[in-house]
Amino acid sequence: MPADAAKAAGLLFLVVVVQLSVMANVDILGGHPNLLLVTLVCVSLLRGAVFGAVAGFSVGLLADTGVFGTLGFTALLLTLAGYWTGRYGETTGRDRAHAPVLSIAVITVLYQISALVLRYMLGEPAPASHILAALAPTVLLNLILTVPVYALTRRLLRPQEWVTREVRLLG
Amino acid sequence: MPRNRVTAVLGSSVPRPRPQPFPSRNRSTLRRRVIVGVLVLLSLVLITVSFRAGSGGPVHSVEGAGATVLRPFEVAAERVARPFRDVYGYFASLVHVQRENSRLKQQVNELRQKELLGQSAQQENRDLRKQLKFVDSPRFPFDYTPVNTRIISWATEFEQQVGIAAGSDSGIKQDTPIVTNDGLVGRVTDVTGSAAQVTLLTDENSAVTALDQTTSATGLVRHGQGQGSLVLDFVRKEANVQEGDVIVTAGKQSKQYPSLFPGGIPIGVVTHVGQSDTALYKQIQIDPYVDFSALDAVTALITHKRTPKAP
Numbered sequence: 001m002p003a004d005a006a007k008a009a010g011l012l013f014l015v016v017v018v019q020l021s022v023m024a025n026v027d028i029l030g031g032h033p034n035l036l037l038v039t040l041v042c043v044s045l046l047r048g049a050v051f052g053a054v055a056g057f058s059v060g061l062l063a064d065t066g067v068f069g070t071l072g073f074t075a076l077l078l079t080l081a082g083y084w085t086g087r088y089g090e091t092t093g094r095d096r097a098h099a100p101v102l103s104i105a106v107i108t109v110l111y112q113i114s115a116l117v118l119r120y121m122l123g124e125p126a127p128a129s130h131i132l133a134a135l136a137p138t139v140l141l142n143l144i145l146t147v148p149v150y151a152l153t154r155r156l157l158r159p160q161e162w163v164t165r166e167v168r169l170l171g
Numbered sequence: 172m173p174r175n176r177v178t179a180v181l182g183s184s185v186p187r188p189r190p191q192p193f194p195s196r197n198r199s200t201l202r203r204r205v206i207v208g209v210l211v212l213l214s215l216v217l218i219t220v221s222f223r224a225g226s227g228g229p230v231h232s233v234e235g236a237g238a239t240v241l242r243p244f245e246v247a248a249e250r251v252a253r254p255f256r257d258v259y260g261y262f263a264s265l266v267h268v269q270r271e272n273s274r275l276k277q278q279v280n281e282l283r284q285k286e287l288l289g290q291s292a293q294q295e296n297r298d299l300r301k302q303l304k305f306v307d308s309p310r311f312p313f314d315y316t317p318v319n320t321r322i323i324s325w326a327t328e329f330e331q332q333v334g335i336a337a338g339s340d341s342g343i344k345q346d347t348p349i350v351t352n353d354g355l356v357g358r359v360t361d362v363t364g365s366a367a368q369v370t371l372l373t374d375e376n377s378a379v380t381a382l383d384q385t386t387s388a389t390g391l392v393r394h395g396q397g398q399g400s401l402v403l404d405f406v407r408k409e410a411n412v413q414e415g416d417v418i419v420t421a422g423k424q425s426k427q428y429p430s431l432f433p434g435g436i437p438i439g440v441v442t443h444v445g446q447s448d449t450a451l452y453k454q455i456q457i458d459p460y461v462d463f464s465a466l467d468a469v470t471a472l473i474t475h476k477r478t479p480k481a482p
Contacts, residue, residue, distance in 0.1 A: 016241070017241060017244040017245055017248050018248055018252075020241065020245055020323075020324055021244075021245035021246075021248040021249045021252070021323060021324070022248055022249065022252040022256075024324060024325050024327065025256070025325040027464075032327075049203060049207070050203055050206050050207070053206065053207045053210055054206070054210065057210045057213070057214065060214075061217075061237075062237060062241070064234070064237075065233065065234045065236070065237020065238055065241070066237060066238060066241045066245070066324065067324050067334065068234055068238065068332075068334065068361050068368045070218055070221045070222055071217045071218070071220070071221035071230050071233065071234060072213070072214040072215065072216070072217025072218040072219075072220075072221060073214075073218055073221075075210075075213075075214045075217065076211060076214035076215065076218065079207070079210045079211055079214060080211070083207045115329075119329060122218070122222060124329065124330070125329055125330065125375060126329065127329070130398070
């Protein structure tokens with residue numbers, strides 16, 4: 001478990017740096033890929049709700065300090081994203097191949113809309129039409145990122161081995 | 172063999188150890204919910220404190236420390252990614268190269284004409300200065316020290332703000348003007364020892380007094396309706412502002428209305444002038460010289476003078 005935490009911390013720190021310095025400037029068809037969210041979802045799927053929530057809070061806080069944003073803003077969103085994805089991974093999505101893709105699609109939409117609502121509540125600029133127009137390309141870009149990121153995360157954090165039911169024939 | 176004797180059981184399960192569940196599943200539901208609840212509560216407290224504290228206090232110190240830790244890694248990652256971004260930019264630019272080429276040719280012709288006009292205007296200006304014994308000379312080049320730096324975080328769809336890799340250690344202060352070779356970029360709105368936040372001219376909270384270089388009509392440049400567009404507001408109807416006029420910062424107009432920015436910094440060119448019968452002022456749209464979506468290196472203008480505080 002501590003080894004897992006160390007690996008996840010190293011991976012997520014690297015991803016925060018790449019997200020802030022490289023990915024934040026990427027604009028393809030109006031969409032902005034969120035490597036940080038994709039990686040967090042993958043980690044949460046593999047390690048569960050509490051691990052995901054703590055990881056989400058930590059990297060969110062780090063991202064907030066990196067962009068001089070409202071401290072706790074990203075932390076709140078990523079905590080909830082990590083927790084819900086982790087719960088899905090622990091329950092219905094535990095052995096389903098489409099779980100990462102489905103999680104990324106749903107969480108990206110929820111994340112963007114939640115961020116919009118939260119900004120609106122804080123009285124910050126929240127151009128809804130712009131965000132909603134960019135939602136589809138952003139989801140698409142995140143889904144493209146999912147395949148390599150999930151493969152990498154899976155290599156780093158080996159999933160729990162699921163025992164399949166075996167049948168003995170005729171004694 | 173008795174008919175009711177069972178010889179084998181098809182499909183019976185072999186007893187196996189139960190699957191190893193996730194570690195968090197071992198914890199009670201209550202404990203899991205408490206942990207998440209505490210994290211959410213902590214986030215809400217941080218948002219509240221950060222929102223109320225503004226640009227000072229312990230929260231600001233934490234942000235500064237975080238930015239300082241991340242900065243070397245961000246710079247390194249940016250350097251690694253730069254060649255890839257350049258290659259992408261190169262191929263992306265090829266798509267529009269023909270249209271860009273004709274536009275640039277036209278721009279070169281216009282600039283040649285403007286240069287000729289500018290040279291004659293300079294001569295005329297020198298003569299007029301001598302005649303009228305102007306006391307005020309443009310002090311901008313002498314009073315400001317340039318600090319060249321690099322962009323380390325870019326504007327998002329929500330906020331027209333960028334981060335730069337220089338802070339108070341380099342002499343940058345709150346409201347320090349930021350420019351590029353093309354023109355005015357914005358001003359510093361938050362600063363730590365080694366980094367600073369710059370609010371772009373296209374932000375809805377930015378405004379700068381400006382004048383038309385041709386007619387000397389003054390107004391207020393602020394963000395327009397579209398992304399990255401600017402308007403020149405509060406220009407009286409009598410002013411003869413034309414399309415193609417160059418708009419520059421007005422600088423210090425009077426002691427009563429001081430400006431944060433030195434005078435004469437190019438802002439953009441007038442693309443549309445309109446007016447209605449009912450409106451008090453002209454409606455002037457400006458195409459900014461600076462491409463705010465492709466900022467790379469910028470220059471901070473450091474002054475040792477006392478600058479007015481932004482409202």
